[in-house]
Amino acid sequence: MRKRIEINAVWDSQLQHLLENLGILEPLLLGKLTCAQCGRTVDLDNLGAIIPQKDEVTVVCDDTPCIHSATRSKGSLPRD
Amino acid sequence: MTEVVQIIERWGPWGLLVLLVIFVLVYPERAERIGGWFLGLFSWSSKGIRQRSIKFKIQGQVNTFARSIDREAIGSMPYNMNLNFVRDIDRSELDPDKKIVIVRLKDRGADDRNVVHSMMAYCPYGVIPQARPYLSDAMNESINVTVTRKFLNYLKYYSALQYLYDDVLPKCAKDIPGLDDFCKIFDTLDDNGLFTRVILEELRDFGARIETRYPEESHGAESANFVNYVYNVATRQTGEVLVDIGYLGQHIATAFVFVGIGEKMLSKGPTLYLKHIRKLRDAGFERAYLAARGGSKGQEENTLSIDVAERVSYLAERANLAKRGRAMRYYATTRDGNTRLHILTELKMIPPPKSIN
Numbered sequence: 001m002r003k004r005i006e007i008n009a010v011w012d013s014q015l016q017h018l019l020e021n022l023g024i025l026e027p028l029l030l031g032k033l034t035c036a037q038c039g040r041t042v043d044l045d046n047l048g049a050i051i052p053q054k055d056e057v058t059v060v061c062d063d064t065p066c067i068h069s070a071t072r073s074k075g076s077l078p079r080d
Numbered sequence: 081m082t083e084v085v086q087i088i089e090r091w092g093p094w095g096l097l098v099l100l101v102i103f104v105l106v107y108p109e110r111a112e113r114i115g116g117w118f119l120g121l122f123s124w125s126s127k128g129i130r131q132r133s134i135k136f137k138i139q140g141q142v143n144t145f146a147r148s149i150d151r152e153a154i155g156s157m158p159y160n161m162n163l164n165f166v167r168d169i170d171r172s173e174l175d176p177d178k179k180i181v182i183v184r185l186k187d188r189g190a191d192d193r194n195v196v197h198s199m200m201a202y203c204p205y206g207v208i209p210q211a212r213p214y215l216s217d218a219m220n221e222s223i224n225v226t227v228t229r230k231f232l233n234y235l236k237y238y239s240a241l242q243y244l245y246d247d248v249l250p251k252c253a254k255d256i257p258g259l260d261d262f263c264k265i266f267d268t269l270d271d272n273g274l275f276t277r278v279i280l281e282e283l284r285d286f287g288a289r290i291e292t293r294y295p296e297e298s299h300g301a302e303s304a305n306f307v308n309y310v311y312n313v314a315t316r317q318t319g320e321v322l323v324d325i326g327y328l329g330q331h332i333a334t335a336f337v338f339v340g341i342g343e344k345m346l347s348k349g350p351t352l353y354l355k356h357i358r359k360l361r362d363a364g365f366e367r368a369y370l371a372a373r374g375g376s377k378g379q380e381e382n383t384l385s386i387d388v389a390e391r392v393s394y395l396a397e398r399a400n401l402a403k404r405g406r407a408m409r410y411y412a413t414t415r416d417g418n419t420r421l422h423i424l425t426e427l428k429m430i431p432p433p434k435s436i437n
Contacts, residue, residue: 001108002147004162005205007198008180012187013127014167021168050182054174062184064248065255068221071181071201 010050022050022057033059037066109147109160113140127187134185135163138198145231146206149276152408156280159209161202192240196248199228208280211287214299218258219307225249225259226266226275265311272314273412273422278369279310282334289331302329326365333365337427339372339389353392357401361429368402368429373414374421386423393425402427 010018019025027033033042036051036058048062049070060070084099091098104111116137123130139161146157166182174180183201185194203224204212212220225244232241253260269275283303290299309327313336316322326335337356353370360368372389396402405426412422 002143002158002160005159005202006162006164007201008164008166008182009185009198010166010182011127011131011185013131014165015184018167018169018182022171047184049184052169052171052174052180052182054171057171064251067183067197068200068224068248068252069255071183071197071204 015044015047018050022052024050024057024059028059035059035061035063035066037061037069038063109140109143111140112136113144116140130187131165134191134194135165138195139163141195141235142199142202142206142231145234148234149227149230149280152276153281153284156208156276156284157206159206161198161206163198192237192243195237195240196228196232196244199231200224200248203227208284208287210291211283211303213295214287214290214293215283215303216258216300218256218262219300219304221252221256221259222262222266225252225263226270229267230270230275262307265307269307269310269314271413273408273410273424274310274314277408277410277424279307282306282332282367286332298330302332305329306332306334325363326360326368328364334367334369335360335365337368337370337392339370339392340385350388350392350395353388354395354399354401357392357396357427361401362432366429368427370423370425370427372423374423376418376420383421386421389423389425393427396427400430402429404428 016025019028024033028043028047031041031043034040035042035048037060040061040063042059042061046062047059048067049060051058051060051070060066089095113136116133116135116139119129119133119136123133143160146160150157169180181201183197185198204220207223207227215223225248228244229241232238232244249263253263266275266279269279286303286306293299306327306329309324312322312324327333337353337360339353357368370389370393372385374383374386390407393402393404393407397404405428407423407425409421409423411419413419
């Protein structure tokens with residue numbers, strides 16, 4: 001069997017639950033979060049990707065270059 | 081097919097179950113696609129079923145495509161994709177050295193975006209992954225765009241292709257200088273049948289050769305120069321003699337040998353080509369592609385060049401000049417717009433014996 005690359009994704013219906021779990025739902029709804037690539041304000045409608053880290057969570061808007069900049073050199077490598 | 085029917089007749093539902101398990105194990109990608117299609121029939125009934133049907137549909141499509149490309153250039157797409165839907169994350173357990181990106185997939189009216197974004201997220205890790213650290217940003221992204229374009233063409237997913245051309249490519253081209261040029265080069269090479277068979281194959285080996293080294297600018301320059309050489313090969317005029325007999329870099333040493341000029345073949349036969357292969361070997365080239373073209377589709381009986389090329393490859397091996405590798409036959413469009421049969425035979429050069437002084 002071929003090894004698999006894991007591409008992490010969140011479905012629309014589970015988005016709010018994930019944001020709440022990460023502790024960024026309220027700031028997002030209040031318009032306090034900005035895109036880590038282009039700087040524009042991110043809301044529930046234009047959220048493109050989420051980058052959770054141990055000490056902080058950053059978000060990226062749904063503009064194509066912003067999502068691709070975020071995914072270009074990141075992501076999970078195949079599990080051994 | 082009759083054996084399958086006999087098994088079902090004899091063993092009933094258990095036989096069907098065993099056949100299903102065997103099918104899933106032997107053809108996992110096709111099983112995913114079928115699973116996605118089947119769940120799609122019930123996607124109206126629940127969001128969970130719709131989510132799973134999208135997951136299996138995208139995975140099945142990407143993985144079937146990846147396997148087909150990997151057959152053309154073994155090891156160029158060595159991994160399948162697993163779309164992992166994340167619901168909860170425990171940040172305290174996250175590895176600080178390993179960044180995770182969670183891409184949002186929209187539910188309704190966004191199937192084109194979902195497919196394109198999933199594929200472009202997968203490409204950096206799924207397509208020649210060992211070479212990526214050594215390629216420039218422009219070449220990396222153009223490989224992602226070209227493979228995504230091939231994938232969408234393979235599925236005949238024209239609305240997603242439109243989204244790729246109208247939305248993704250212009251915006252990415254603004255962000256990355258040189259992306260547009262490389263995309264045009266790779267498109268031309270793909271039309272000529274050289275993108276997977278030569279470029280991905282050579283870059284895969286390039287990455288494997290230097291994978292323990294720290295990435296340097298010279299690596300990016302070497303890969304770009306090699307791509308430009310192959311582009312010159314693909315766009316040369318019939319009968320044109322190229323200035324460079326091949327590409328001789330620090331880690332890539334590859335040349336093309338063209339079999340097809342009528343008077344030369346008829347007057348000197350394979351000898352002329354063998355002499356050239358010996359010259360390439362002595363100059364330090366490690367690999368040569370013997371290239372020949374046959375007739376247009378429907379006129380395949382015009383195979384003189386192909387027959388001579390096959391003879392040359394056999395004689396080169398017999399003379400211990402090179403070992404024959406893959407021999408690839410495919411149809412590609414030539415500069416005059418005709419679709420013709422092409423043959424590309426890989427020759428791995430055998431270094432000359434070292435002289436004892």
